[in-house]
Amino acid sequence: MSPQPSSVTALSAPGKVLLTGGYLVLDRAYTGTVFALDARIHVVVQQLRRGHRRGPSGTNAEAQAAVSEADTEAAKPEGEEQEAEHTVVVRSPQFVNAVWEYGVQRCENGGGVKVIQKGNGPRNPFVETSLSYALTYISYVADSKDFGSLSVTILADNDYYSETKTSKGDAQGRAGRFVNFGVPLFEAHKTGLGSSAALVTALVSSLVIHRTMQADDLGAGRDKLHNLAQAAHCAAQGKVGSGFDVAAAVYGSCLYKRFSPAILESVGDVGTAGFDERLFAIVEDVDPKHPWDTECVDFGMQLPRGMQMVLCDVECGSQTPSMVKKVLQWRNENRKEADVLWASLQNNNERLRQELKRLAQHPDANADNEFSEIATLIQRTRHLIRTMTRQTGVPIEPSVQTELLDSLTEIDGVIGGVVPGAGGYDAIVLLIRDDPSVITRLNERFANYQSAVEDDFGGKIGKVRLLGVRHGSEGVKNEMLDQYAGWV
Ligand SMILES: Nc1ncnc2c1ncn2[C@@H]1O[C@H](COP(=O)(O)OP(=O)(O)O)[C@@H](O)[C@H]1O
Numbered sequence: 001m002s003p004q005p006s007s008v009t010a011l012s013a014p015g016k017v018l019l020t021g022g023y024l025v026l027d028r029a030y031t032g033t034v035f036a037l038d039a040r041i042h043v044v045v046q047q048l049r050r051g052h053r054r055g056p057s058g059t060n061a062e063a064q065a066a067v068s069e070a071d072t073e074a075a076k077p078e079g080e081e082q083e084a085e086h087t088v089v090v091r092s093p094q095f096v097n098a099v100w101e102y103g104v105q106r107c108e109n110g111g112g113v114k115v116i117q118k119g120n121g122p123r124n125p126f127v128e129t130s131l132s133y134a135l136t137y138i139s140y141v142a143d144s145k146d147f148g149s150l151s152v153t154i155l156a157d158n159d160y161y162s163e164t165k166t167s168k169g170d171a172q173g174r175a176g177r178f179v180n181f182g183v184p185l186f187e188a189h190k191t192g193l194g195s196s197a198a199l200v201t202a203l204v205s206s207l208v209i210h211r212t213m214q215a216d217d218l219g220a221g222r223d224k225l226h227n228l229a230q231a232a233h234c235a236a237q238g239k240v241g242s243g244f245d246v247a248a249a250v251y252g253s254c255l256y257k258r259f260s261p262a263i264l265e266s267v268g269d270v271g272t273a274g275f276d277e278r279l280f281a282i283v284e285d286v287d288p289k290h291p292w293d294t295e296c297v298d299f300g301m302q303l304p305r306g307m308q309m310v311l312c313d314v315e316c317g318s319q320t321p322s323m324v325k326k327v328l329q330w331r332n333e334n335r336k337e338a339d340v341l342w343a344s345l346q347n348n349n350e351r352l353r354q355e356l357k358r359l360a361q362h363p364d365a366n367a368d369n370e371f372s373e374i375a376t377l378i379q380r381t382r383h384l385i386r387t388m389t390r391q392t393g394v395p396i397e398p399s400v401q402t403e404l405l406d407s408l409t410e411i412d413g414v415i416g417g418v419v420p421g422a423g424g425y426d427a428i429v430l431l432i433r434d435d436p437s438v439i440t441r442l443n444e445r446f447a448n449y450q451s452a453v454e455d456d457f458g459g460k461i462g463k464v465r466l467l468g469v470r471h472g473s474e475g476v477k478n479e480m481l482d483q484y485a486g487w488v
């Protein structure tokens with residue numbers, strides 16, 4: 001079945017939560033357990049009438065007009081097409097003024113395809129890099145510079161950003177799962193679900209599927225899309241993270257072992273000679289010196305029956321890169337101590353994962369529905385994380401979060417929880433009994449929750465609230481177009 005006509009391609013990718021393995025997963029000797037969420041970022045790519053526009057930048061209204069004239073692949077004679085400038089207009093219509101318009105430039109000496117932003121508006125490195133990387137790969141494999149002009153729409157599920165006044169009620173009265181946040185993107189507070197990894201994955205995947213594959217090829221093409229998304233995400237971030245967020249966006253929930261950083265070190269910048277060949281070798285995994293070695297085990301894994309995962313926003317936010325730098329510096333300077341701690345964490349995290357897997361595979365093994373072994377293992381992981389916090393001097397589980405997690409763990413039906421990923425003052429994750437009464441009790445606790453401790457790092461948490469997001473398990477997937485009515 002082909003879910004949509006080929007002139008329009010729509011895909012979505014999920015956000016993530018790294019339940020265990022923060023910092024450890026940066027090193028291939030260790031692993032991370034990552035769960036995909038049901039909060040997804042959607043990308044809709046529409047082919048514009050070929051040769052529609054030429055010359056300098058147009059307005060959003062023009063872009064909209066162009067979208068409504070979308071497609072008709074054979075609309076212009078070839079001669080005219082040659083002269084036309086190809087443009088890509090990217091819109092994120094849930095946010096104010098979120099339109100990025102690019103000219104498409106083919107670089108000399110195999111430098112690839114570069115998109116150049118028009119106008120002086122704020123840049124969006126994740127969008128820009130994804131476009132350049134995807135178009136470079138597409139033009140290399142299709143041996144063509146004939147993209148036509150494209151209109152791209154990004155739509156994100158609500159839970160990626162904290163509520164705004166406008167998002168509570170959709171001012172424009174558009175129905176459906178997406179809301180209008182009513183603020184510029186840079187003013188929206190992220191909740192830390194991995195919007196950039198989901199965005200990059202959905203964007204490069206939709207472009208590649210749109211131009212070089214059929215929607216049905218998604219399964220077979222997944223590894224290539226993973227390699228391309230990792231390369232684009234790293235380039236846009238300006239650093240090599242472990243890539244667990246991109247892996248979850250592509251494959252869904254899994255036990256993740258990172259790729260060797262050397263794989264992406266030699267790609268260079270778009271525009272430099274030979275970039276297209278180097279990127280092709282990375283995406284297609286044909287560089288004998290640097291084969292891809294990412295491991296995503298048990299991908300698509302589910303939670304045990306009777307268990308659910310919830311996230312609680314604490315209206316704050318941490319600076320992951322500086323925390324990573326400090327933890328790694330401490331590890332380098334205290335290798336012996338760090339190795340002992342890392343090994344204990346890895347061991348306990350692995351036991352936790354195995355127990356989750358055992359219960360998922362043998363639902364009858366948890367007849368009393370208590371999940372007591374899981375509760376004990378979570379407490380042990382937290383104990384070790386607090387040791388890491390003390391030893392590194394980095395607020396991975398700072399005391400305001402300890403207080404919150406302890407208070408919530410007392411509630412009947414809460415199995416346990418952690419500050420996921422890098423930790424800090426981001427949303428926390430809880431494993432709970434899958435029962436609406438547990439949600440009611442949590443909401444009652446939040447209604448008058450007030451932190452009473454002085455934080456060991458001077459941090460604060462704001463109003464605590466339950467996010468609507470739940471475990472999702474599935475990676476990048478094709479989408480039907482009808483859900484975008486009123487937005488695209
Ligand atoms: N809905 C969106 N539309 C366009 N760009 C987005 C959207 N959501 C996120 N982004 C891009 O991703 C960036 C946030 O990425 P990052 O700081 O890595 O946060 P996260 O932890 O959510 O991935 C934004 O600055 C923006 O460039």
Ligand SMILES: C[C@@](O)(CCOP(=O)(O)OP(=O)(O)O)CC(=O)O
Pocket residue numbers: 017018021022023024025026192193194241242243244245320324420421422423
């Ligand atoms: C420290 C880490 O191992 C985990 C960070 O996990 P988060 O989920 O906190 O990440 P951000 O979305 O970037 O905030 C770094 C990594 O693995 O890249």
